Amino acid sequence: MSGKIYVINPNSTESVTRSIEKAIESMRLVSGPEIECITLVGGPVTVQTQVDVDTLAYPLCNKVRELDKSAAAFVIACFSDPGMYSVREVTAKPVLGIAECGILTAMTFGHRIGVMSILSASIPRHLRYFGAMGLSARVVADRAIERGVLSLADAEATFQRMREVGLVLRDTDGANVIVMGCAGMASFRQRLEEALDVPVVDPTQAAVGMALGRVLRT
Amino acid sequence: MSGKIYVINPNSTESVTRSIEKAIESMRLVSGPEIECITLVGGPVTVQTQVDVDTLAYPLCNKVRELDKSAAAFVIACFSDPGMYSVREVTAKPVLGIAECGILTAMTFGHRIGVMSILSASIPRHLRYFGAMGLSARVVADRAIERGVLSLADAEATFQRMREVGLVLRDTDGANVIVMGCAGMASFRQRLEEALDVPVVDPTQAAVGMALGRVLRT
Amino acid sequence: MSGKIYVINPNSTESVTRSIEKAIESMRLVSGPEIECITLVGGPVTVQTQVDVDTLAYPLCNKVRELDKSAAAFVIACFSDPGMYSVREVTAKPVLGIAECGILTAMTFGHRIGVMSILSASIPRHLRYFGAMGLSARVVADRAIERGVLSLADAEATFQRMREVGLVLRDTDGANVIVMGCAGMASFRQRLEEALDVPVVDPTQAAVGMALGRVLRT
């Protein structure tokens, strides 16, 4: 249990990192592993395209190599899990992606998972990933709120849109658990859960939770 | 984060509970949730048949109702996840089964999961469960060591048998991660991992790890 | 062909047993196996929750042990197939569940199966079961009429609701065969089939039909 859990926000938007900080605040334990949230300098402002995703692998590997000695585990805090399999090649420490952990954790909440994404252009990429993980049978729908990561700052409008999309996931698609498909949505989790009356999973919390388990086991 | 994580061993064999205690020892944090391992009085000596599994739902629900006020979460520490869906109906606290969490956690270690079970009679039950979870695509084989839970006490003979079966899972079935299909196998995890040179997941550690994440999030 | 086919209604509601009697009346042949419909004394009034389902395994096993000598086969007449795998362990006679047989029989009627359930709370349990059977690909939707088993007594209102849900299964979900997801719906089968113009399968008829085949073969 020596070493920190590094939570790396691969986009360069500091406000997203701060929102991640808040989301995992309660997971910092006096006697537990230290958790440090980091913004990847030089990352794109937001991760939207496949190009964004693929080109993150290289700087993420570099960052992880740099932090490896002081690390207990790494969490890649972007819902496309950019570079995750590459990073697993450059470190022997646990490497967790928030999309993978978000879906896996949601499976313990409900049978039919709905994913709430930022932009619909990302959905085919998500679907390929769920297929790659062999989990497609559990994801009933992936719907986008169609607001960029940066416009999440307008909290009230964002929440109303999340609520609308959440109701469609729940009532039309039959989801009984919803995964937020972006690290930047964390601050809306509790309010959304109350509004929708189904569990809502913040994928970064899910990944940090699973990282804790990995780091603490003997 | 008030309340304990109760890890309930549904069979009445105290030695299994003690082995679970050891396995999760490192997950007890001074400032984290208390973890208490409990033997279900009146449970079967070992859980082998479907009758064993089905008849555990009722006493497990009773036990959970009794503990609910002081609980933060429950872990059902038997690889058939007996009564898990029932228990979820009688408490609002997180309820995690070690089979579910063992498989989900293994997915973050490797693509092709091998399961090492106690007795081959349990394998169709496991396969139905993997199918129910929609995860069959990731489990490449489930093979039994064909030694009862109680004979696990003969540690050396048991380990040799686990090693043999592990090599078949790895080399014939192509597994690149192995899940131990019994709460009572925990003490062999590290030694088996070294012998096989692939990650070996103790499902109880996996479940307690995921329970920590659930309890600590806000 | 010696011995009876016992059709066990695991809930304690006699009116459901009588409706089952009617549904399988035409399957009693002078020269064929005797069919006896039984109400499980002590069962819940209706089977709605997972707790209901799991706690039925024990009394069902006891009942089957008691009847075993005089039995040719057993049919468990509740759409959650409670205790089916347990019961198969305590008798060497064929044991058929109406959900399993209802879906399997529906596959010979049409490619896209719609399931009409009583309450939506049962649907995740059904979906897990279809997954366990490896049949999810054929079930296009499972929709609930949201009326308790007991309110089925109000026949006209129930039929209108079944018709509404059936039209959604047929026209929105594209089902070309519908399985009634409850033993107590049998009396509506023919009328519903006419109203919807797609085959409607009563799962108890399906199971008793398959039981006949099992009992009569050499």
Place this chain on the structure above:
Amino acid sequence: MSGKIYVINPNSTESVTRSIEKAIESMRLVSGPEIECITLVGGPVTVQTQVDVDTLAYPLCNKVRELDKSAAAFVIACFSDPGMYSVREVTAKPVLGIAECGILTAMTFGHRIGVMSILSASIPRHLRYFGAMGLSARVVADRAIERGVLSLADAEATFQRMREVGLVLRDTDGANVIVMGCAGMASFRQRLEEALDVPVVDPTQAAVGMALGRVLRT
């Protein structure tokens, strides 16, 4: 229940029809539907190729049209279910294929189905069919005895070969139920079941059993 169940052997080999007669003998009930086994005049001596299968649709449809008035149901007694979907278009009576019913019935016996075929050239056709039915997840292997239908006449050699292949299905592939992939194997069912100690399903018995259920229901 007026009308006969016609069991049509689509190959022109009378000995296969006679073996079918024997297999379903115990399913003829004094008070039940009459069952008549028919050889399709003009069919191929054995059905081996896809050409054999496809070219049977037309004469089968003609035969069914001719028998329709006196029919309660039709069973197509060849494991490729030749023409089954076509025949369903030319009659409103139930039409069952022995492959479909053999697999569906096997699902009620065990979780992992092994298929024992005549010739390996048929296996890709079988696999396509299992996929078309959405049932591939339950069929663990399809292995051929590599003896033509006609050489089944040499009973002892055939049985020894079936036993060998059955042991591979059971012990290597993990099948816990075996479906005989040919109408002409019926006479070996009981002996094979004893030799292998797993249930063995004769698909023609399975189909006639399901036909009885279809014909007798109201």
Place this chain on the structure above:
Amino acid sequence: MSGKIYVINPNSTESVTRSIEKAIESMRLVSGPEIECITLVGGPVTVQTQVDVDTLAYPLCNKVRELDKSAAAFVIACFSDPGMYSVREVTAKPVLGIAECGILTAMTFGHRIGVMSILSASIPRHLRYFGAMGLSARVVADRAIERGVLSLADAEATFQRMREVGLVLRDTDGANVIVMGCAGMASFRQRLEEALDVPVVDPTQAAVGMALGRVLRT
């Protein structure tokens, strides 16, 4: 590369063959394999039922035997791929079906495939076929325009209907590529693609394209 690519329209409607001619016109290369489009004399006017499909295998095999010497490859230009597996038994030359190639080619355009069929009665047949090919996961919906092949002649009304159905496939079902489920729809491809703003695949072009690849490789 000696020999022609024969594109066989298995229905006897010459106007469909001419529309195919136009669709593949640009694939005829001076130095490439000759492509000849043929109408199967004696085929049904349109291929709608399973009987139509099954009874085409025999004349198609005959035609292929007749043309085999001068052939480099065969394309069966009907979206049910009638007789394809049979034809593959009677010639050693490549045999491609337009449904198979249409779906495979669509996979290189988009993740979620929508199929636009002529009549809804064909849809269960298509779904069985997608299942047989193991490709069901990629086909999100198959919807019919409900206009017979012959009424395609009324181009404007047909196009409007195709546009309507295409919008449902795109916006309700989430398709991001559409496959036209009939050889006779070719002339609408470009216009439909523009109207829907998603790629539209003409399956005959797809199959002739793949045939070129097969014929030209060494």
Place this chain on the structure above:
Amino acid sequence: MSGKIYVINPNSTESVTRSIEKAIESMRLVSGPEIECITLVGGPVTVQTQVDVDTLAYPLCNKVRELDKSAAAFVIACFSDPGMYSVREVTAKPVLGIAECGILTAMTFGHRIGVMSILSASIPRHLRYFGAMGLSARVVADRAIERGVLSLADAEATFQRMREVGLVLRDTDGANVIVMGCAGMASFRQRLEEALDVPVVDPTQAAVGMALGRVLRT
């Protein structure tokens, strides 16, 4: 049909590019699209790790942007299809990967696909990709020859090893078509096909073949 088909070998090993040249030689038609094979300067000597794959996306996108004006289509000639989805974002021209096209083309040759890879470390990556494409059901096994791309130069030893692995794919795994999982294996295709007596697909030929179809259609 203006513009070239660019076949880009993303590793920097010229001998692989030359072997690709040979493999697609017969696909160059006087009147067809020009095909140009290119070595990506600065690519890794061989593509083995996920890091190799992920870091190729960026230079491949750059190369494609540079060539876009003169391009009719792009083929990425590495069996991990590095950067394929990224490249599709930076050009409107068809972009085909050899793994995708190799598997899709193999589906028209046989039902059970075996993949012959270079190194076993790549197999989990391949399996994730087959899952992402939704095609896992058709790939029965992926086995490595465990010789680096560069040692392919020792042709005789390489061929013997390919033959050995091919026999296991065919006889143990039941593959009836084999896809060579590397652009550098092309020169062995015909000899291997003869030795194994099942079709062997060179994925680069498959991709260039499909590219021809894409470029030639109107």
